[in-house]
Amino acid sequence: MFKAEIYVSYKPSVLDPKAEVIKNTLARIGDDNVATVSVGKYFELTLTAPDQAAAEAQVDRICDAMLANVNTEAYHFTVKALEAAQ
């Protein structure tokens, strides 16, 4: 069993109005030293796979096909082998 932790966020070239609102509000409450805000999504998957490489290839395909819109979003992930259950 493998566990994938996946992060999806907007590409830097894409304006994210929600992040802008957060940044502007932080500035208003005194945290005006915050230079950038990026809002994203976090996913955890557990999956069975023959080996680490196969798990990574599958997670990459899932990100491309569904979890990220590659027009506007970038993703990165880690895949770790889980200890076998009792």
Place this chain on the structure above:
Amino acid sequence: MKAAVLSFPGSNCDDDLLHAVGTVLGQTAVKVSSQATDLTGYDVVLVPGGFSYGDYLRSGAIAKFAPVMTALKAFAAAGGYVLGICNGFQILTEAGLLPGTLQWNTSLQFICEPEPLLVANHQTAFSQAYAQDQIITLPIAHGEGNYYADPATLAQLEVNGQVVFRYLHNPNGSLNDIAGLTNEAGNVLGMMPHPERAAEALLGSVDGLGVFQSLIQATKGAAIHAN
């Protein structure tokens, strides 16, 4: 014209489309479930507005995997006319049938207003009933209608004349004021404004009828051939 109106869980403009195309314009319009796997025999497929699959993950991101989408891709690849409105437009971009993405409105507000639009290209199967540069007013009702494409894609859209409708007073931040565009082949159109909600004088406007009348015109040959 025989039109299929797709219906996903969470679609809410499918009945409006059936009414506009079937009752108002007297065409054959059939509701087709998102679980269907065959779209043969239809001249046009209409992908309605709403909140398919609750807009979970992203608008259209789950709908693009519905069984009917495989049939829709085959239908479009064979040159069939496909019109996606609002959430239908979002589904078509997610499915890769149209370029770009619909992002959150820059105001972060859901906007429900009549919007004046410019008919930027009337030489398409979806806009030939309008005059070039005609100004029409259609309702918009969306939170995520802010059209984005990378600069190279945008430039290509403009060179090819793929932008069919533009906002006169850009309400949502769409690049190049894009309200509706076709694919490169010209047989798939997505638009955020709702022509089916401007289809009866009694309800305030008939400015949207031209979209469907254009399709009736475009499919006349096909209908005769089929008979």
